[in-house]
Amino acid sequence: MRLVIFLGFLLLSIGISAEPAYTFYDEKDASEFVGKAVIQSDKGWYYVGEIKNGVPHGNGVKIANEGMVLYGEWVDGELGGEGAIYTPAPFNALEAGTYKKNKILGEGVVIIGGEAYQGPYGRLGLPDGEGVCIKAGVKKVCTYDHGAKIE
Structure with a gap:
């Protein structure tokens, strides 16, 4: 005791x-x-x-x-x-992934302007390639070229 x-x-x-x-x-x-x-x-x-x-x-x-x-x-x-x-404003963006020197490498997620993108990021740390975009609950395949969405 x-x-x-x-x-x-x-x-x-x-x-x-x-x-x-x-x-x-x-x-x-x-x-x-x-x-x-x-x-x-x-x-x-x-x-x-x-x-x-x-x-x-x-x-x-x-x-x-x-x-x-x-x-x-x-x-x-x-x-x-x-x-x-x-x-924060004016972008109000959230980005998540695996970083190297403050840039995402490989797969990542970004939410900006009410739309989410999940897919590959290029060597510049920007969305680059074919991924999935989600807006208002609707999923569709989308493509980015060095951060610019291709419509």
Whole structure:
């Protein structure tokens, strides 16, 4: 019984003395930090997530000063893995897929102007090829050429 009580107090004391989940940094002061952080930039953006040497590296969310939201896996300061980007007005677009250097590679999904496209993306990170478009619940095959829809 004493062992159970001792283990209970030990677990409680670990929880009480735990480090904060995130550390706050100004962008200029985060250059040596590795771990979970909240970063505020003089350029107007914010980031919450894992960083390495002061840049997003791991999972996190970046909110740009114009309202753009970038979420997902980061590598050396750029989206590099599963992620999504929301771009506010005038586009009001949501894009999701597997990223490399902030651009979708392979298959992706974009919703813009009430229409969704699911299909291949080209090397420029834009819809490129034959995919499926969905608008008002109606699915149809559609084609994009380097980001431009071919009607």
